[in-house]
Amino acid sequence: MSELLNPALLWLGRLHPLLVHLPIGFLILLAILECAAGTTRFRAAAAARPLVLVASMLSALVAAACGWLLAREGDYAPGALAWHRWLGTALVPAVLVLGALGRTPGLAYRLWLAGTVVLLVVTGHFGGTLVRGEDYLLPWRWSERARDPRADSASAAPMEAASPTIYSALVQPVLEQYCVGCHGPEKAKARLRLDTAEGVFAGGDSGPVIEPGRASRSLLIKRLRLPLDSDEHMPPDGKPQPHPHQIALLEWWINLGAPTNRLLGELSLPNVP
Ligand code: HEC
Numbered sequence: 078m079s080e081l082l083n084p085a086l087l088w089l090g091r092l093h094p095l096l097v098h099l100p101i102g103f104l105i106l107l108a109i110l111e112c113a114a115g116t117t118r119f120r121a122a123a124a125a126r127p128l129v130l131v132a133s134m135l136s137a138l139v140a141a142a143c144g145w146l147l148a149r150e151g152d153y154a155p156g157a158l159a160w161h162r163w164l165g166t167a168l169v170p171a172v173l174v175l176g177a178l179g180r181t182p183g184l185a186y187r188l189w190l191a192g193t194v195v196l197l198v199v200t201g202h203f204g205g206t207l208v209r210g211e212d213y214l215l216p217w218r219w220s221e222r223a224r225d226p227r228a229d230s231a232s233a234a235p236m237e238a239a240s241p242t243i244y245s246a247l248v249q250p251v252l253e254q255y256c257v258g259c260h261g262p263e264k265a266k267a268r269l270r271l272d273t274a275e276g277v278f279a280g281g282d283s284g285p286v287i288e289p290g291r292a293s294r295s296l297l298i299k300r301l302r303l304p305l306d307s308d309e310h311m312p313p314d315g316k317p318q319p320h321p322h323q324i325a326l327l328e329w330w331i332n333l334g335a336p337t338n339r340l341l342g343e344l345s346l347p348n349v350p
Contacts, residue, residue, distance in 0.1 A: 090146030097135035097144070097165075097204065098331045100172065101197060103129055108194055111187065113129050123182075130179045137209035139173040141165055153207050154262050161203035168196055210263050244274060244342065245339045250275070255312050274337045289335040302325070 087260070107129045113119035114126075144165055148158060171193045178186040203211065212218035252271040260271040260281075269281025277297075280286045286297040291300075300311035301324050312318060333339075 089147065090145050092209070093140060093143035096136065096140045097201075100133055100140050100168070101201065103133040103136055104172070104190075104194055104197055107133060108190060111182075111190060121251040126179060126182065130176045134172050134176045136234070137169050141169045154265060157203050157206045157211075161200060161207055163195060164200040166204060168193070168200055173195055208263070241332075241339060241341050243330060243339050243341050246341045249274075249325055251319055251327060255317060255319045255323075258316075259312070274306050278335075287331055287335055290332060292331040295331050296330055298324070298331065 085278050092124070107126070110122045112123055112329060114121075127263075144162065147161055159259070162344040171189075175189050175193055193286035252260075256271040259266045259275075260269045262270070262272060263283075265283040267283070269286060270279070272278030277287060278285070280296075283296060286295060288295045297311075300309055303317070307312050
């Protein structure tokens with residue numbers, strides 16, 4: 078793709094979070110309008126139906142198209158993305174059918190409108206999950222989330238408090254502090270997740286990021302060790318940078334074979350510079 082077209086498409090994609098609010102607004106307006114048109118006082122509201130229907134159809138189409146462009150950036154948790162993508166895509170034909178039914182508005186039209194609004198809410202929910210994470214709207218999970226950002230990740234072994242592993246006590250906190258904001262459940266840049274051991278070993282777009290036993294050949298370390306002004310340096314310039322001790326610690330752990338089950342108590346700690 079041409080060098081000009083790509084940023085233009087990216088930009089259009091990034092309008093998605095703004096534009097989605099248009100079909101949401103129009104469809105909800107339509108529902109209110111239909112209820113109002115049933116009353117004697119606001120009967121005239123029905124006159125606005127064709128206009129609001131056309132606005133709903135056009136805005137749904139544009140928002141969905143931008144959504145597909147945005148998804149190409151690939152920074153989203155795949156599960157929630159798939160749901161949001163396909164429900165959002167399904168909304169387009171649903172709204173088009175609504176437009177067709179709206180020409181002779183009867184019971185079918187009203188039922189279809191109700192169904193479309195439900196689909197809209199569910200789609201919006203998965204969209205919110207993509208941006209904010211799962212427990213954003215669940216007040217009873219906020220304290221858990223604040224205490225342990227990995228509360229629901231498979232790497233948090235239940236017996237850890239008594240005998241932490243090297244991984245959970247030393248390695249994961251560094252990744253948590255400096256990397257998970259971009260390589261975690263909410264954003265997974267380069268499809269790399271560093272919030273769980275599984276993610277660390279699964280690697281990203283370029284394949285594995287860790288070569289157990291060989292820190293200097295591991296992409297994760299290479300990217301950390303690049304000069305700060307290199308485009309590929311991690312974390313990107315301008316973001317908080319780990320202390321050299323912390324990088325040395327990650328290297329030590331990889332050179333040890335990158336174990337996830339060895340306990341902290343089993344080892345004598347290295348002299349990090
Ligand atoms: C501000 C966001 C941000 C932070 C923080 C961040 N990264 Fe990245 N990372 C990116 C982006 C964007 C890419 C993809 C572009 C690239 O490869 O440079 C990436 C790519 C990578 C890759 C290449 C993955 C692959 O398969 O191509 C590695 C390895 C990596 N990051 C490691 C880390 C580590 C380790 C940390 C924490 C010490 C970290 N990143 C923190 C944004 C970030």
